[in-house]
Amino acid sequence: MLLLASALLVLSTSWAAEDAVSGRTLQETNFISHTSIPWDAARGLGSQDIPVDDPLLPKDEPGLAPDQVHLTFVNGTAVSVSWATGDGVAFIFGRANTSAANAQNTQSVVQFGTKSGALDRTAKGTTTSYATSYTGFVNETGYHNNNPTYNYSSPLFHHVLLSNLAPSTTYFYRVGEANDGGQSQEFTFTTMPPPGTYPFALGVVADLGQTYNSSTTMQHLAASEPLAWILVGDFTYADEYTTNGTLTWGGFPNNTYLRPFEPFGSFQPRWDSWFRLIQSFASRVPLIPNHGNHELEPQGDGHYAAGLDGGRQFTPYISRIPVPYQGSGSPSPLYYSVDVGPAHLIQLTNYDDWAPGSPQHQWLVKDLATYNRTKTPWLVANWHAPWYSSYTKHYKETECMRQAMEDLLYDAGVDLVLAGHLHEYERTNPVLDYKVDACGPVHITVGAGGNVEGLYQTFIDQPGPGNCPPPDTLPFYQPGPYCPSFPFNTSNQFAGYCPTTGQPDWSAFREPAFGHGLLTFVNNTHALWQWNRNQDDQSVNLDEVYLIQNPARCPNQPYPRMLNATRNVMSRGPYK
Numbered sequence: 393m394l395l396l397a398s399a400l401l402v403l404s405t406s407w408a409a410e411d412a413v414s415g416r417t418l419q420e421t422n423f424i425s426h427t428s429i430p431w432d433a434a435r436g437l438g439s440q441d442i443p444v445d446d447p448l449l450p451k452d453e454p455g456l457a458p459d460q461v462h463l464t465f466v467n468g469t470a471v472s473v474s475w476a477t478g479d480g481v482a483f484i485f486g487r488a489n490t491s492a493a494n495a496q497n498t499q500s501v502v503q504f505g506t507k508s509g510a511l512d513r514t515a516k517g518t519t520t521s522y523a524t525s526y527t528g529f530v531n532e533t534g535y536h537n538n539n540p541t542y543n544y545s546s547p548l549f550h551h552v553l554l555s556n557l558a559p560s561t562t563y564f565y566r567v568g569e570a571n572d573g574g575q576s577q578e579f580t581f582t583t584m585p586p587p588g589t590y591p592f593a594l595g596v597v598a599d600l601g602q603t604y605n606s607s608t609t610m611q612h613l614a615a616s617e618p619l620a621w622i623l624v625g626d627f628t629y630a631d632e633y634t635t636n637g638t639l640t641w642g643g644f645p646n647n648t649y650l651r652p653f654e655p656f657g658s659f660q661p662r663w664d665s666w667f668r669l670i671q672s673f674a675s676r677v678p679l680i681p682n683h684g685n686h687e688l689e690p691q692g693d694g695h696y697a698a699g700l701d702g703g704r705q706f707t708p709y710i711s712r713i714p715v716p717y718q719g720s721g722s723p724s725p726l727y728y729s730v731d732v733g734p735a736h737l738i739q740l741t742n743y744d745d746w747a748p749g750s751p752q753h754q755w756l757v758k759d760l761a762t763y764n765r766t767k768t769p770w771l772v773a774n775w776h777a778p779w780y781s782s783y784t785k786h787y788k789e790t791e792c793m794r795q796a797m798e799d800l801l802y803d804a805g806v807d808l809v810l811a812g813h814l815h816e817y818e819r820t821n822p823v824l825d826y827k828v829d830a831c832g833p834v835h836i837t838v839g840a841g842g843n844v845e846g847l848y849q850t851f852i853d854q855p856g857p858g859n860c861p862p863p864d865t866l867p868f869y870q871p872g873p874y875c876p877s878f879p880f881n882t883s884n885q886f887a888g889y890c891p892t893t894g895q896p897d898w899s900a901f902r903e904p905a906f907g908h909g910l911l912t913f914v915n916n917t918h919a920l921w922q923w924n925r926n927q928d929d930q931s932v933n934l935d936e937v938y939l940i941q942n943p944a945r946c947p948n949q950p951y952p953r954m955l956n957a958t959r960n961v962m963s964r965g966p967y968k
């Protein structure tokens with residue numbers, strides 16, 4: 393039975409009408425709901441990583457046979473097919489490196505066609521690989537040399553673009569070449585429908601990891617049958633291991649954190665196992681990627697600046713996933729946009745400079761000014777660490793980025809913002825600058841994939857020492873000089889840093905649980921958001937809201953070409 397800590401409905405009754413699409417009652421002003429479900433101690437914090445010898449984790453293909461097959465979204469008529477040949481090998485300096493080198497001559501070839509067993513088309517692509525080297529570690533007292541050096545040599549990664557695909561068509565494909573050591577089994581995927589097709593469903597997960605909970609999340613995500621899926625950062629949690637493969641997350645229930653290498657260690661074979669775990673889904677449904685802090689994986693030379701940093705950060709991420717950033721004129725795989733179905737999707741980063749004048753900020757201004765809202769009526773942004781969260785952990789961690797970019801997104805009429813990083817679920821009411829605002833985006837945090845770190849249990853407004861974190865510390869991982877309100881303290885605009893009267897007004901629904909989201913665009917004005925918990929049946933969506941655009945309501949937008957994306961948000965309220 394669910395325990396509701398608080399359940400409050402605030403209804404405006406000045407005007408109401410039946411909505412034809414949703415079958416629900418629309419209110420003239422926002423329908424504001426507040427639901428707060430406490431952490432369920434009986435369910436615990438989560439589970440450990442799946443051992444590499446567990447049947448849930450498919451084995452590495454022998455020799456140079458392809459594995460880790462996955463698709464990446466490119467555009468409505470193109471998809472990238474990626475896979476690995478050879479083994480990823482972790483070794484101590486001085487041992488032979490034979491993994492990617494042995495695979496060098498394997499070809500990047502995909503045979504595909506619209507009939508099973510009759511693959512009449514061929515596409516060729518490119519390869520890449522990487523090696524990591526950790527010569528030391530960093531902790532509170534600085535950089536420490538830590539001989540011997542732990543190295544990793546990746547498999548060879550193949551990326552092949554399949555373009556000019558027919559819409560709503562099922563394709564069959566095999567990767568690799570038999571003469572090179574093996575061709576894969578036949579996989580299948582279905583292409584995007586023609587522009588203007590509704591409904592259009594996107595899966596949303598974040599902070600996935602590779603625990604038994606992660607596996608359940610992927611099974612439920614598959615059952616939701618999205619046309620594509622967004623992973624809003626934190627993929628494998630390979631960096632929860634030291635470079636020699638020792639798990640540094642101490643386990644449950646005490647949740648002891650034993651991570652001396654933080655954040656400079658990483659055990660790269662866990663990237664390989666992760667891609668095998670998700671292959672059955674990722675080989676048939678294209679991923680729209682965004683990264684998180686667990687993809688930073690800087691090399692252990694004591695250097696930890698923001699951004700790509702000359703190739704010393706995000707290397708595993710960008711080597712294994714062909715991030716489709718170039719189509720939107722972005723100079724960096726850390727931020728880009730794509731049109732997917734009826735949505736213009738803007739992928740931003742917390743982990744490179746976001747200040748006005750920075751390349752990311754400049755690119756965002758240009759992207760918002762040039763995209764076509766008539767063609768893609770839905771504007772959805774995402775980045776890993778949320779701006780709005782009422783959980784103690786990471787509270788206001790991204791406050792400086794919010795100050796730098798929130799007005800820009802508000803003025804553009806962004807409908808929805810997706811995030812992860814917080815291992816829980818939370819949906820806001822439409823919000824601007826911590827105030828409920830009918831013209832503001834709804835922010836949804838769904839860092840609930842099920843990783844080894846476990847759930848976050850505590851809300852900022854919960855009584856108890858430390859539940860409201862001290863405000864005067866620099867948010868972790870936050871680059872850039874722009875932050876007028878730093879240092880935060882109770883004498884500036886953050887007076888009342890944490891609310892003391894319960895769930896903040898802007899927080900609509902929060903619950904520490906694992907699960908995934910499904911975002912279904914119903915038509916040009918209606919989108920349905922559904923939060924599906926792992927412990928529930930697929931037919932049960934604990935939180936379910938329609939986002940409804942109402943262009944008549946928000947004047948004075950600076951981009952006159954755009955529709956004014958005002959919306960009423962409806963909720964069925966507390967779950968019974």
Ligand code: FE
Nearest residue numbers: 626684685813
């Ligand atoms: Fe994170």
